[in-house]
Amino acid sequence: MQSNKKVFDMNPFSFGNIVRGDEFYDRTRETELLVSTLTGGNNVVLFAPRRFGKTSLVFKVMEQLESQGVVCVYIDLMATYSLESLVESYVNAVKEKQGRIETFAKNLSKWVKSIRPKVDFGPDGMPSFSVDFENGKADAATVAEVFDLPQHLAQKGKRVVVVIDEFQEITRFHKYGLEGVMRSIIQRQKNVNYIFLGSKTHLMMQMFDSKKRPFYNSGIQVQIGPLPQEDTIRFLQQRFASDGMVIGEEQCKYLIECVGDIPYYIQLLASVLWQRVVTNKHTITNDDIDLCVDDIIGLKGDYYQEQFDKYSERQKSLLKAIAVDGCNIFSSRYIQLHRLAPASTVQKSVAVLTEDGVIEKEGGNHFISDPFLRRYIIAKYGL
Secondary structure, eight states, X not given: OOOOOOOOOOOOOOOSSOOOGGGOOOOHHHHHHHHHHHHTTOOEEEXXXXXXXXXXXXXXXXXXXXXXXXXXXXXXXXXXXXXXXXXXXXXXXXXXXXXXXXXXXXXXXXXXXXXXXXXXXXXXXXXXXEEXXXXXXXXXXXXXXXXXXXXXXXXXXXXXXXXXXXXXXXXXXXXXXXXXXXXXXXXXXXXXXXXXXXXXXXXXXXXXXXXXXXXXXXXXXXXXXXXXXXXXXXXXXXXXXXXXXXXXXXXXXXXXXXXXXXXHHHHHHHHHHHXXXXXXOOEEOHHHHHHHHHHHHHHHHHHHHHHHHTSOHHHHHHHHHHHHOOBSTTSHXXXXXXXXXXXXXXXXXXXXXXXXXXXXXXXXXXXXXSHHHXXXXXXXXXX
């Protein structure tokens, strides 16, 4: 007897997490460049606006490096808010590449004198690891010793690659001079190379392009942009076809255009679109895509309005203008056309919106980083 139970397929589009395996497509040239640069003994500075897939790309690179016997350590500075949290994040990242926790704790007590590693065992007999600080808190000297942990891994004859995500966040600790401390330590290390990732491109460029900064000219700079459109079209068509759905080339181009060709948002919109048509499989139309765009904006409308309302009237005016056109925003013609404040005020507004990650710059063009926020502003204010 045949069951009437509906078996639902798994959504083939992934967003919000690190994209791996078959869900990761293209970036072949960038992957090869990063692997060859790192195995050649050079550091890499990798930056792009948020949602362009930097972290997913780096995890793909790490997979290839680890298959060659390279030890890869990944640290995300976004969650660090104090010297203590920075030390804990760095130590835990190194611990992940060690064998027995007890052995690592014993070694760590020798390598970093001002922290006390602790290993506790739960009811199931599984060990857990934490650190205490000798004086109750960390200082710059403690951080310096922790920054040198990768060298201890490399002393075993292995090559080590350290990936530091959202590296621009090290500037939070400016008063401790950590940029200079880290740069000095890195210069002395052997068989250790680094990938510095950043999503705030203006800060990353200041750190690595300014002769006055410790990390000036300290790595090969790689900037990633949108994926080749033909590859994205192929990916979309194959993914929908795997579940018996058809999406034409023109509809793929329309979907890509709707989200500004940003990889994260391509996957997000495709995921919502798949969810809409999976129970009534048919050839996908632009109307289907428009309905999904409206669904996403509808769900996030309150958040977008709250985000928009926190800015000054001049900053709101600039956001409205950029939602329509972000080219040459400092020109007198642009300022006149959109009735903006003088160029000096526009520059201050740009600095605030860029720091908040609301707008990004590519070439001479500024754009709103979330394409659905852009569409919300256009619809809300009749632009």
